[in-house]
Amino acid sequence: MSTQTPSRPEVRQQTDLVIGLSAVIVAVTGDDPKVLVVRHCGGREALPSGPLERGHRTLETGLRNWVERQTLQKLGYVEQLYTFGDRDRSETDGANATRALSVAYLALVREARPAGDADAAWQSWYRYFPWEDWRDGRPPVLDALEPVLRDWAAADVRATRGERLSLAFGFGERGVWDEERALERYELLYEAGLVGEALREQNAGRAAPLAGSVEMAVDHRRMLALAIARLRGKIKYRPVVFELMPPSFTLLQLQRTVEALGGVRLHKQNFRRLVEQQRLVEETGEATAETGGRPARLVRFRREVLLERPAPGVRLPVAGGRR
Amino acid sequence: MSTQTPSRPEVRQQTDLVIGLSAVIVAVTGDDPKVLVVRHCGGREALPSGPLERGHRTLETGLRNWVERQTLQKLGYVEQLYTFGDRDRSETDGANATRALSVAYLALVREARPAGDADAAWQSWYRYFPWEDWRDGRPPVLDALEPVLRDWAAADVRATRGERLSLAFGFGERGVWDEERALERYELLYEAGLVGEALREQNAGRAAPLAGSVEMAVDHRRMLALAIARLRGKIKYRPVVFELMPPSFTLLQLQRTVEALGGVRLHKQNFRRLVEQQRLVEETGEATAETGGRPARLVRFRREVLLERPAPGVRLPVAGGRR
């Protein structure tokens, strides 16, 4: 009750505990942001993952091990996302339930290899989140979603649901689409019973799962939503996009990559100006004629920017396509 | 080797595992950013923390429990920071070492109560990081640190240390101080053997620990560094400062709070304009004469901004004091 000193080994409980390690591995090929998924035992798609083992010196090495074993994919840039630990994540096999924590990571890789293993495959992440892709205007799924969500909000005694909706989806009149709120959107859909995962645990007969968006195993889709949100945010103040680019590339390729991640279109000239005046890239001297029209210069990432400015990122000059 | 499916309960290992929960609890009183510390068994100062127990539904409730038990402090805003899991964190009691994971959280509270429990105390965080406070110009500790760090970098075969130094501390000629890099700075000092914690594990006879900065138990100072870095970043794009403010306050109080966290001075008029034109606050109608000069209007946080703009934060208009 009173003065407790923390972490006394004698009182250590003997609860069964498993630490899971999961990776959201992202690559961009052409116009699509891809994520590496494996086929789960239960048939559902899952993120590469496995339990932390005694042999793993750090969580991150454990993760790399599992990913390489499962997908034959080497990881470059890796960053920790979040640790999930709710008790209801765990498998309840009787009174002595095993508690399952899960540490999720985000990894960025350059080339999406043709998924070394048969069970591993690269999939566009918009397959799981069709409402997140605004590059060709308002995604059609939202037409189906909006009324259901509004009803769900209206059934709320306190006004809080409606507020959260307008925040996440920009439903209100002055509402704007904030691409960084991908996680909040997924969580709202989950609460409203509009994603398949929500219906699994309790067969509460709420709305039917939403056609057109693919489920994932356990809470892996939530992890993916978090990864998307984080990446969309981070790209703006740290030059992480370049982790996804080949050694040399054209400015349009860079723009398409940023657009793929953000799910929005950008104003071309302004994007180039931004990238160039921030001196994020430098000339290679070469050019490529692959793209159809006038050949484009090939550039490469200027590593030195990391030393020069506090927060070099690719700010997103949004194109007309809003609303 | 090949097709492994993840998380099969049968193979679950019986390793001893403890999940620690630690909280960096922050408040700002007057001009100082405070953190709540408890006196550790070993005599060192520590963050409030304790092991995850079976009764805890979520990691966060577990954390809140421990904090309230140890410090009698209720938590408001809480956010997960990071999970530390390196094997060398663990206590090695023979071959069967217990692996200790630790999930660190950041919490923001309004009033720094006089530390309910005798073992708990509010301390300025600059006590542990004197080099992070640039509000009165370049902190004097850096004069002692810089040459030692430079020597350490010079002793490096590859040039990578020097690069990291100029990145983190802005030592180069064009170098700038980026307040958000608090964690990187701590880690460099750790590697260079300039903080006490570094000398504990291996009595490698490197440089002496730096006088003038206070150690903490285990890796708690690293957690604090991470919390500072995250908070300094987050403040700019989410209105989290207001979690630290009383219900009504003056613009100068708000500015002092932001300055305390960032460790930098801001341009007064520009700060006010920013806050006002972003409509982060609204009038209460009252005023206060407490501050000496002309009475200041009292304002309160305008919750509605959360619904209006994608990323409302207090961007930092730095005052002259750079360099």
Place this chain on the structure above:
DNA sequence: AGCCTTATGCTCAATTTTAGCATAACGGTC
């Protein structure tokens, strides 16, 4: 040559930032 497509250069106006100047309003002091 003419057309389509992508690459690039440049401009103009609207906004936002930076850095100060100037004035207001209160509590003392002489």
Place this chain on the structure above:
DNA sequence: GACCGTTATGCTAAAATTGAGCATAAGGCT
């Protein structure tokens, strides 16, 4: 009551950044 120190606030000119487009360049193709 005038004067001073202190903090609050209003306002502005100049510089820098953004948002939107126009216009031209340079390939491939028919």
